Amino acid sequence: MTTTEHEAPGAAGTEPEVLVDVQGVKVHFPIKAGVILDRVIGYVYAVDGVDLTIHKGETYGLVGESGCGKSTLGRAILNLEPPTDGKVIFDGVDIASLKGEALRTKRQDIQMVFQDPLSSLDPRQSVESLLVEGMQAHGLAKNAKEARPRLRELLKAVGLPVQALSKYPHEFSGGQRQRIGIARALSVNPKLIVADEPVSALDVSVQAQVINLLEDLQEEYGLTYLVVAHDLAVVRHISDRIGVMYLGSLVEEAAAADLYAQPLHPYTRALLSAVPIPDPDVEDSREQILLTGDLPSPSNPPSGCRFHTRCPWRQETRCDDERPQLRVVAIDGVVEGHRVACHWAEQIESGELQPHAVKAIAIDPSASDTLGGDLMGPASLTEAL
Numbered sequence: 001m002t003t004t005e006h007e008a009p010g011a012a013g014t015e016p017e018v019l020v021d022v023q024g025v026k027v028h029f030p031i032k033a034g035v036i037l038d039r040v041i042g043y044v045y046a047v048d049g050v051d052l053t054i055h056k057g058e059t060y061g062l063v064g065e066s067g068c069g070k071s072t073l074g075r076a077i078l079n080l081e082p083p084t085d086g087k088v089i090f091d092g093v094d095i096a097s098l099k100g101e102a103l104r105t106k107r108q109d110i111q112m113v114f115q116d117p118l119s120s121l122d123p124r125q126s127v128e129s130l131l132v133e134g135m136q137a138h139g140l141a142k143n144a145k146e147a148r149p150r151l152r153e154l155l156k157a158v159g160l161p162v163q164a165l166s167k168y169p170h171e172f173s174g175g176q177r178q179r180i181g182i183a184r185a186l187s188v189n190p191k192l193i194v195a196d197e198p199v200s201a202l203d204v205s206v207q208a209q210v211i212n213l214l215e216d217l218q219e220e221y222g223l224t225y226l227v228v229a230h231d232l233a234v235v236r237h238i239s240d241r242i243g244v245m246y247l248g249s250l251v252e253e254a255a256a257a258d259l260y261a262q263p264l265h266p267y268t269r270a271l272l273s274a275v276p277i278p279d280p281d282v283e284d285s286r287e288q289i290l291l292t293g294d295l296p297s298p299s300n301p302p303s304g305c306r307f308h309t310r311c312p313w314r315q316e317t318r319c320d321d322e323r324p325q326l327r328v329v330a331i332d333g334v335v336e337g338h339r340v341a342c343h344w345a346e347q348i349e350s351g352e353l354q355p356h357a358v359k360a361i362a363i364d365p366s367a368s369d370t371l372g373g374d375l376m377g378p379a380s381l382t383e384a385l
């Protein structure tokens with residue numbers, strides 16, 4: 001499937017059903033000092049007030065530079081990192097209010113797929129034991145014998161032979177290990193899978209296979225995905241909607257096709273202008289937006305708009321002083337759920353405001369350095385898909 005074929009659930013006019021409702025979530029980590037670390041001298045504002053919803057059956061892609069808080073937000077949704085403020089409503093229930101058996105049951109509904117399957121799979125356990133473990137913990141099987149029909153079905157679903165059951169993680173390639181990680185997540189019949197950089201440790205050709213597998217499984221099992229990634233090519237291909245994070249906040253959110261066709265936030269514009277386009281005619285004629293300065297520390301974020309220190313469209317003094325809210329912006333008079341946190345989105349879009357630093361793009365493989373990160377999606381992945 002390509003992004004254009006992706007139709008977000010509810011796109012045909014019906015209201016989409018909400019599975020995850022993130023309301024004003026903040027996760028602030030205390031920075032401690034003193035001999036016994038008994039003094040709090042500041043905070044890392046890893047997630048600093050995020051509102052978003054994930055609809056049943058959709059794939060929501062969360063993208064941003066390393067350190068912007070994507071993983072912490074993913075962990076907050078799983079309640080592995082209790083929010084400092086705000087709440088996460090999953091399937092109508094505030095997860096933080098659950099305890100004991102109720103929390104265990106809810107945890108079954110939300111599973112995680114990790115970046116590095118080798119470190120997330122216990123090397124001393126066979127594949128059978130790894131898969132049965134979760135099923136036993138959630139009362140879905142008493143033992144391996146009882147689980148076997150389901151295990152065979154799971155292996156088939158992720159494209160592994162049944163002989164894999166008696167093998168150990170180190171006997172598999174990276175792509176196969178990720179298939180085991182996905183089978184383990186699936187084994188307890190979850191509603192939501194949070195996939196944190198699910199393919200970034202894999203070769204490009206294998207990435208495409210795993211992405212296609214995730215899409216097939218979504219269709220077969222009616223799954224909802226939150227895919228966290230720094231790689232725009234991965235997120236673009238798989239997502240129905242995309243949220244762009246910068247320094248603990250969501251700065252833009254839109255349907256995947258809209259975000260790529262018409263990015264509205266200066267940060268998203270800069271990210272997309274750094275991704276190489278395989279067509280040389282288009283590549284030669286477009287402009288690259290250069291960002292100045294490094295990514296500020298999340299323990300000392302800038303005042304006002306978090307992005308103002310690097311923004312080519314910064315306007316004194318509003319951007320320095322006033323933090324922009326994430327708001328719906330109408331494009332050509334049409335309101336379609338495109339949200340952006342920029343005071344000047346309309347003026348930038350109309351050309352009324354011009355950037356301070358834009359240069360004609362040169363085909364330069366180190367172009368991503370201008371973003372202080374490695375946010376380039378390899379063009380070859382898009383081709384492989």
Ligand SMILES: Nc1ncnc2c1ncn2[C@@H]1O[C@H](COP(=O)(O)OP(=O)(O)OP(=O)(O)O)[C@@H](O)[C@H]1O
Pocket residue numbers: 029044045046064065066067068069070071072073230298
């Ligand atoms: N347990 C923790 N204690 C203190 N600081 C933390 C903790 N976990 C994350 N951080 C900090 O919070 C910020 C956001 O981290 P997070 O891992 O969520 O970002 P990310 O966007 O997922 O980056 P990456 O892709 O590198 O994982 C970073 O500055 C990180 O160092």
